[in-house]
Amino acid sequence: MNTGKYIAIISKSIFVVFTLIPVALGFGYAFLYSFGILGILNDGFTLAHWKKVLFTPTLWESLGFSFYIALISLTIAIVFALIIAIYLKQKLQKGFLSIAIYLPLVFPALVMAFFSFLLLSKSGWLSRVSIRLGFINELEQFPNWINDNYGIGIIFTSILLITPFFIILYTNLYHHEKLDNYKELSQSLGASPINTLRKVLIPILLRKSIFTIVLFFIFVMSSYEVPLLLGKQHPQMISVFTVDKLQRFNLLDIPQAYAISCLYGLLVLGTMALFLVKHSKIKLK
Amino acid sequence: MIKKGLTYLFTIGLFFPLFFLFIFSxxxxxxxPAIFPKKNTLDNWSIILKGNSELNTSLTISLLLSSLVAITITLLSFITSKYIAQSKHRSFLILLCYLPYVLAPVILGVLLQFYFIYTDLAGTFAGVFLAQLIITYPFGIIIFNNFWTPLVFELEKLTFTLGANTNQTFKEVLFPLSRKVLALCFFQVFLISWFEYGLSNLIGIGNVKTLTLRVFQYINEANIFYAALASCLLIIPPGILIWINKRFLFKAETIV
Structure with missing residues (x-):
C-alpha cells in the first residue's frame, strides 16, 4: 500500500474519531443511563425516567418556550436584515458600512447578553434615560424586560446577534444572484416597486437562504449563554433546562437530564432529516 | 431622506454596544439615576498590565487555548478534508459535520461529560482543548469542503504528471492556492473557541477559567465594571481578526 492510501485511511479515521464517535458514544451512554442500565442509583432496565420526562409538562413548556424564542427572534431579525440589505445594498458593498457591518460579529453571545442586561434591566440604562426624559417617574414603572415571562431580553439579544449575519448573507446573495437585473426586468414588465419587492426580491432571497434559516432556528432554540443570563427559572430554554437538571444535587435528576438530551437530539436530527428530504434540491456545495 | 435616516440609525446601532461597554470598562x-458611571478611570484597564491578576491569567488561557485549537484544527482539517472531498459520500459526510452544531455544543457536552470525568480530563486544560477540538473539527471540514474543487484536484494531478513529488506539490501548488482558506479556517475556529462558554464550563468544571467564564463570574458577583472590561478584552482579538479577514469572511461558511 502506498503512502497516499495510508494518509487516506488515517484521514478518514480522524474524521470518524472526531465527528461520529463522540456523538455515538454520547448518545449511547445517555440512552443506557436514561433507561436505568448504567449509573450509580440505577438498578436495571426501567422506563421510569422517560415516563417522568415525557409526562410532566416542564419539558414541553421548555421546548415550547425555546421554539417561541427562536421563531420570534428569527422572524424579526430576518425582516430587519431584508430591509437593511435591500435599502442600503450599495453602502453595504462599498465604503465604511461594508466594513462596519462586521463589527457585531466580534461580540460573543455572553457579552451581547451582558450588554442587554445593562441596557434593559429595571435599573439599567434605558430605565435611567426614561426617568431623565420624564417617561417614567420611578424605577417600578419601568417594564420587566430581563428575567421576564416573555423572554424579551433573550429575544432582543438574539436579534442583535443574528441580524448582522443575515444582513451580510442577503447583501452577498443580492450581489451574487444579480437581483438588480431581476428588479429591472420585473419593473420593465410593469411591476410596481412594491410588487417587485414582494414577488421577486424577497422570495428569491428567502428561498436561497432557507438552509441557513433552518440552521439558525436550531442554533437559537439551543442557545445557552443568553437564556442563562437573561432567562427566568421557569420556563427555561431547553439547553439551560438540561444542564440545570444535570448539575442539580439530586442524583435522581441525572437520568432525566440524559433522557431530555437524547429526546432533544433526536427531535432536532429528525427535523433536519425531514427538512433535507423535503428540500433535497438544495445542493450542498 | 428615509435612506439617510436609516443609514445613520444603523451606523449608531453598530457602534453603540462597543461604546457602551467601553464606557463601563x-x-x-x-x-x-445617573445615566453613565460618575467616575471614569483607566485603573480597571491597568490590572491587565499587572502580571498575576486573574483577568490576565484568563486572557492568557483563552489566547493559548484558542490559538492551539485553531492551529490544530486548521492543519488537521486541511489534510483530512481532501479525502472527505474525494469520497463518494461527500455530501452525506459534510452533512454529518453539522451534528455538533445542530445538537448544540452544550448538549454535546452533557452527553460527553461522563467520558471526560472517567478519563480524568474533566476540569483540565487538556480536557477543554479536546472538547473544543471535537466541536470545531467538523467546522474546519465544512470550510475546506469548498476549497477542494475538481479544478484543484486536476492541478494536483497535473503537477504529479509533470514530475513533482508530494512535498513540492504541497509547497508550490496547494499551499499558495489554499492560503486564503487556511487563514479563514484559522480565524473562524479561533473565534468559535474564543467565544465558547457552555462546553468549556461543563467540561472544565469551572476550573479552566477562560475569559468567557470570567465575564460570567464578574456578572454573578455584580461587578459590572470588571465584566465590561473582560467583555472588551473578549471583543478586541476577534475584532482584529475579522478586520484582517473581512474580505473572505462568510463566503466559505454560508451554504445557500
Missing amino acids: IGRNWQF
Whole structure:
C-alpha cells in the first residue's frame, strides 16, 4: 500500500474519531443511563425516567418556550436584515458600512447578553434615560424586560446577534444572484416597486437562504449563554433546562437530564432529516 | 431622506454596544439615576498590565487555548478534508459535520461529560482543548469542503504528471492556492473557541477559567465594571481578526 492510501485511511479515521464517535458514544451512554442500565442509583432496565420526562409538562413548556424564542427572534431579525440589505445594498458593498457591518460579529453571545442586561434591566440604562426624559417617574414603572415571562431580553439579544449575519448573507446573495437585473426586468414588465419587492426580491432571497434559516432556528432554540443570563427559572430554554437538571444535587435528576438530551437530539436530527428530504434540491456545495 | 435616516440609525446601532461597554470598562460608581458611571478611570484597564491578576491569567488561557485549537484544527482539517472531498459520500459526510452544531455544543457536552470525568480530563486544560477540538473539527471540514474543487484536484494531478513529488506539490501548488482558506479556517475556529462558554464550563468544571467564564463570574458577583472590561478584552482579538479577514469572511461558511 502506498503512502497516499495510508494518509487516506488515517484521514478518514480522524474524521470518524472526531465527528461520529463522540456523538455515538454520547448518545449511547445517555440512552443506557436514561433507561436505568448504567449509573450509580440505577438498578436495571426501567422506563421510569422517560415516563417522568415525557409526562410532566416542564419539558414541553421548555421546548415550547425555546421554539417561541427562536421563531420570534428569527422572524424579526430576518425582516430587519431584508430591509437593511435591500435599502442600503450599495453602502453595504462599498465604503465604511461594508466594513462596519462586521463589527457585531466580534461580540460573543455572553457579552451581547451582558450588554442587554445593562441596557434593559429595571435599573439599567434605558430605565435611567426614561426617568431623565420624564417617561417614567420611578424605577417600578419601568417594564420587566430581563428575567421576564416573555423572554424579551433573550429575544432582543438574539436579534442583535443574528441580524448582522443575515444582513451580510442577503447583501452577498443580492450581489451574487444579480437581483438588480431581476428588479429591472420585473419593473420593465410593469411591476410596481412594491410588487417587485414582494414577488421577486424577497422570495428569491428567502428561498436561497432557507438552509441557513433552518440552521439558525436550531442554533437559537439551543442557545445557552443568553437564556442563562437573561432567562427566568421557569420556563427555561431547553439547553439551560438540561444542564440545570444535570448539575442539580439530586442524583435522581441525572437520568432525566440524559433522557431530555437524547429526546432533544433526536427531535432536532429528525427535523433536519425531514427538512433535507423535503428540500433535497438544495445542493450542498 | 428615509435612506439617510436609516443609514445613520444603523451606523449608531453598530457602534453603540462597543461604546457602551467601553464606557463601563473605564467606569466606577454607577448610582441610580445617573445615566453613565460618575467616575471614569483607566485603573480597571491597568490590572491587565499587572502580571498575576486573574483577568490576565484568563486572557492568557483563552489566547493559548484558542490559538492551539485553531492551529490544530486548521492543519488537521486541511489534510483530512481532501479525502472527505474525494469520497463518494461527500455530501452525506459534510452533512454529518453539522451534528455538533445542530445538537448544540452544550448538549454535546452533557452527553460527553461522563467520558471526560472517567478519563480524568474533566476540569483540565487538556480536557477543554479536546472538547473544543471535537466541536470545531467538523467546522474546519465544512470550510475546506469548498476549497477542494475538481479544478484543484486536476492541478494536483497535473503537477504529479509533470514530475513533482508530494512535498513540492504541497509547497508550490496547494499551499499558495489554499492560503486564503487556511487563514479563514484559522480565524473562524479561533473565534468559535474564543467565544465558547457552555462546553468549556461543563467540561472544565469551572476550573479552566477562560475569559468567557470570567465575564460570567464578574456578572454573578455584580461587578459590572470588571465584566465590561473582560467583555472588551473578549471583543478586541476577534475584532482584529475579522478586520484582517473581512474580505473572505462568510463566503466559505454560508451554504445557500
